[in-house]
Amino acid sequence: MARRKVYSGGLPFGVVVLDKPIGITSNGALSVVRRVAGNNRAGHMGTLDPFASGVQVVCVGQATKLIPHIHSSTKAYSASLTLGSATDTADHTGEVILSAPVPILTQGQLDVVALSLLGHQMQTPPAFSAKKVAGVPSHVLARENRAVELAAVEVEIVELSIQLTSDPSILAVDVVCSRGTYVRTLGETIAQRLGTYGHLTSLRRTSSDGYSIDDCVEIDSLSRDSFLPFSKVLSSFDTMFIEPGLLQRACHGGPIPLSGGRNFGEGGSDSLVALLSDDRSLGDGEVTFDNLIGIYGVSGDMLIPKIVFMAPSL
Template sequence: MNGVLVVDKPADFTSFDVVSVVRRLAGREKTGHTGTLDPMATGVLPVLLGKATRAASLLEDTSKEYRAEFALGYATDTQDSTGEVLARSGTRTTEAALLASLSLFRGNILQEPPMYSAVRKDGKRLYELARQGVTVEREKRPVTIERLECVRFDETAQTGILEVRCSKGTYIRTLCADIGQALGTFGVMTALRRTSACGFSLADAVPLEAVRALAETGQLEARVLPMDQLFLERPALRVSAAQAVRFRNGGCLGLERTALARQNPPDGLRVRVYSPEQVFLGLGIVDRGQDTLKILKLFV
């Protein structure tokens, strides 16, 4: 069983918990996921099975989409509603002020990783230090907020919902806390649902309980998506039978002997490579210096 099983992660499960369940049900030792979700979060978690685990390092730049609920007026040590309350503020904000503040966070911004995160500092995870009551300085990291909209805000309750499209490595709870700070108060994330990741949406996702049921009836493999679904944003290239043999054996292909020759592809372009029978072989990368298509990653 090689491919991608898109799971709708339930709350109170870690991403590792979900991978462990799928590993046992699918009977595949090699399993992994494409991006951690906090235990309180739900939603799209693509689980890689078998040869698809080779794709993990190639998915670092993929954007993700979230629907986040937040509350203003208090702060916690985890920046979400599961943590210990550290401070409260009587300052209240209006919907107009909130909407105006969002412009500060669109585009390329810097985020300070929260103490309760898996980022390493001097060889230790930040959450390990946080659990010991230790707070350390953290270097801010660049992230990109491609879309940030408030779809609902209750001025009386000081609660609302954000829709976010962002780069990998963005902390949505930190975004909520930073928005609160920009408004002269505090902010925490109260719920989080990932609606899209690696090109997959909730429509592709299977609830974890349904995964168990499918495994019991022998139907799980039917819900596993082909590996090339991870790279549909890349152009496809069908090669000849001889080229397919050469490619899968580790050899470069001359650009002039492929359909790419007519397209004048840019250096560094990544393409999906298929055999004449439409078998996905792997990813190639254009090297204009040598006029070749080199192997980026094989999946056969």
């Protein structure tokens, strides 16, 4: 039998979903989680700007190993876009650098722009961002008035709604997009296509990596009881329960044959499988850290380990 994972010193091990408040950085929120988790390691699954609020998914302990492999999840945001001026940060915290009149707009015009921005596209991250240039966050260089050139990256706008509000200079924007999309840059693009400039005056992440605002805990209420099962985090993976005779081999990091002729996608580098034990002494039959053996990649008719969590028996 494989051994149940041991939580060193009783420290939390899993996922906590914060409603990050306006005014603190994502790293500041991580510091709060680490203190509650007894200085256990922690990492978030997507930066939120200080002026933004909303869903901040934080992995704690060995769960941080999952973060690089959760790459297909979408995120959703609600934003207010103020037209007529652009700032150096693309939000209301920056200095106005350009201005232009706000045209009279109809909802039909907004719908056309929204439709035109759907799908895969290249997007250049803003200079004031967490992207690193030679190991230095680009926002640090930008605040020193140093030139910042960031490479464009491919993003996807899955859903986009742009609505008029009672103020003709403010638009309500709701977007579902791929990980790595900058809504500040999207706001600038929307304004440009409407023939003016724009910047965000509010931004709230409403869902991320399978979690929504309803799953969140306020940062002031965070405790060790706030740590959640992480089954939603694994929603981007296929799952497979291992045959009992292969459990020790899997726990030692050995390759595992696909059972029952199962076919996971095309077997490419993006095909990842969460390998689970069906030993009820290690869990209740659901996807939990207790019965997760590891994350495996698909190579032909074999599963090759990427991360192994479960310790073999002695």
